[in-house]
Amino acid sequence: MMKKKTLYDKLWNDHLIHQADDGSTLIYIDRQLIHEVTSPQAFEGLRLAGRKVWRIAANLASPDHNVPTLDRHIISDPESRAQLATLDANCAEFGVTEFRLDDVRQGILHVLSPEQGGSLPGMTIVCGDSHTSTHGALGCLAFGIGTSEVEHAMATQTLWLQKAKTMRVSFDGTLSPGVSAKDLALHLIGQIGTAGGTGHVIEFNGPVVRKMSIEGRMTLCNMAIEAGARSGMVAVDEITLNYVKGRPYAPQGELWEAACYDWLQLRSDEGATFDRDIRIDVSTIAPQVTWGTSPEMVLSIAERVPDPAQQVDQVQRAAYQRALDYMGLRAGVPVSEITVDRVFIGSCTNSRIEDLRSAAAQIKGRKVASSVVEALVVPGSGLVKAQAEKEGLDQLFIAAGFQWREPGCSMCLGMNADQLRPGERCASTSNRNFEGRQGAGGRTHLVSPAMAAAAAIAGHFVDIRE
Numbered sequence: 215m216m217k218k219k220t221l222y223d224k225l226w227n228d229h230l231i232h233q234a235d236d237g238s239t240l241i242y243i244d245r246q247l248i249h250e251v252t253s254p255q256a257f258e259g260l261r262l263a264g265r266k267v268w269r270i271a272a273n274l275a276s277p278d279h280n281v282p283t284l285d286r287h288i289i290s291d292p293e294s295r296a297q298l299a300t301l302d303a304n305c306a307e308f309g310v311t312e313f314r315l316d317d318v319r320q321g322i323l324h325v326l327s328p329e330q331g332g333s334l335p336g337m338t339i340v341c342g343d344s345h346t347s348t349h350g351a352l353g354c355l356a357f358g359i360g361t362s363e364v365e366h367a368m369a370t371q372t373l374w375l376q377k378a379k380t381m382r383v384s385f386d387g388t389l390s391p392g393v394s395a396k397d398l399a400l401h402l403i404g405q406i407g408t409a410g411g412t413g414h415v416i417e418f419n420g421p422v423v424r425k426m427s428i429e430g431r432m433t434l435c436n437m438a439i440e441a442g443a444r445s446g447m448v449a450v451d452e453i454t455l456n457y458v459k460g461r462p463y464a465p466q467g468e469l470w471e472a473a474c475y476d477w478l479q480l481r482s483d484e485g486a487t488f489d490r491d492i493r494i495d496v497s498t499i500a501p502q503v504t505w506g507t508s509p510e511m512v513l514s515i516a517e518r519v520p521d522p523a524q525q526v527d528q529v530q531r532a533a534y535q536r537a538l539d540y541m542g543l544r545a546g547v548p549v550s551e552i553t554v555d556r557v558f559i560g561s562c563t564n565s566r567i568e569d570l571r572s573a574a575a576q577i578k579g580r581k582v583a584s585s586v587v588e589a590l591v592v593p594g595s596g597l598v599k600a601q602a603e604k605e606g607l608d609q610l611f612i613a614a615g616f617q618w619r620e621p622g623c624s625m626c627l628g629m630n631a632d633q634l635r636p637g638e639r640c641a642s643t644s645n646r647n648f649e650g651r652q653g654a655g656g657r658t659h660l661v662s663p664a665m666a667a668a669a670a671i672a673g674h675f676v677d678i679r680e
């Protein structure tokens with residue numbers, strides 16, 4: 215009998231060019247995404263070696279990390295300015311398609327590429343960016359790579375890889391109102407830890423995922439990286455096909471029909487085994503809020519900040535104390551009493567149209583609390599922004615006192631003008647809460663878009679189920 219294959223096995227085998235004796239495998243890469251931060255040395259390497267980009271059409275570029283979200287033309291930081299100009303120059307010189315700052319399609323690569331149909335089921339997709347796993351939501355093998363690999367992929371359209379182990383995460387049960395993919399991802403990381411997925415690719419499955427929109431699946435796959443995994447993925451189904459259909463880079467006509475047939479095979483065989491199998495009943499999961507400086511330091515909105523003294527493990531106790539000190543929190547404080555100074559709704563985790571809709575739904579004619587210094591809404595791409603404006607979401611946000619910005623990574627990380635000041639506390643829909651992530655001394659609480667919007671209005675975290 216043929217060995218049952220996982221989705222990962224299928225994607226891997228479909229791209230296998232050569233298997234070396236030491237177990238490393240040469241894998242064909244279908245799509246390479248390029249941004250301004252991790253591509254300059256790669257292009258420079260090609261130039262020095264006198265090489266071209268091997269398959270130009272496989273590459274798509276957009277500036278995202280450094281871009282200003284207020285006035286597109288004011289880039290005060292010289293290094294950012296140089297990186298953005300270099301991306302434009304490199305893409306022009308090598309003939310790579312770039313969605314520039316003045317292009318309505320510009321955005322965070324992990325939002326832009328699926329939106330354009332640049333990310334399709336069955337593809338291998340790489341980018342010099344850890345959250346490339348996001349694209350796995352479409353049934354592809356997508357993962358972040360280092361700058362030297364970026365150059366290798368550009369020059370040869372291949373990469374040497376070691377096969378990972380597999381983990382299946384199945385979500386069963388019924389979601390409570392107000393609980394979204396972000397909460398599931400944070401809950402999972404709280405359960406297995408930020409090293410829980412190390413060496414594995416995670417396939418998300420189960421009835422909850424089968425019903426979930428592609429945007430929700432993208433949030434899950436995006437956060438697989440914070441669980442330590444190399445990638446995240448979801449099998450192809452009708453929801454996937456409906457999402458992809460008609461997008462600019464998607465196949466059309468007869469090619470579309472043939473592609474759909476092939477793509478629907480992209481799921482793990484019945485009875486395929488995984489190195490690790492995790493089942494989670496979502497019925498009891500409440501909205502999640504991180505309290506510390508790692509995504510695994512997470513609580514439900516109904517809980518209280520933990521007491522380091524109650525940690526049996528000494529290393530854990532010290533880590534908890536350090537996190538509490540950095541975060542300026544006291545043990546025992548209910549999560550719902552934690553106040554916020556700033557709110558950030560955006561990032562490749564949660565800046566798609568459904569995220570903005572769910573945030574807007576929390577407003578209900580109310581205003582951002584006067585204690586909140588600034589509440590930003592940053593759409594993931596120009597097209598998300600345009601769609602939101604068509605639906606009048608921008609007006610809802612603005613009337614409530616939120617700022618409506620231009621697309622980019624923004625306050626997800628301190629690489630552009632949108633940053634926390636030292637000591638400021640932020641409700642953020644992004645994916646990382648490390649020390650200084652949103653600006654030196656800034657304090658990040660990771661939440662879903664609905665929870666972030668509700669916190670902006672109340673001035674503190676609230677249980678949106680109530």
Ligand SMILES: CC(C)[C@H](C(=O)O)[C@@H](O)C(=O)O
Pocket residue numbers: 251252279342343344345358627
């Ligand atoms: C700048 C980039 C290399 C980095 C990453 O790889 O993830 C960034 O996107 C991040 O989220 O920290």
Ligand code: SF4
Pocket residue numbers: 278279322343345561562563622623626627644645
């Ligand atoms: S939005 Fe944040 S996590 Fe995503 S690519 Fe940009 S910086 Fe990285």
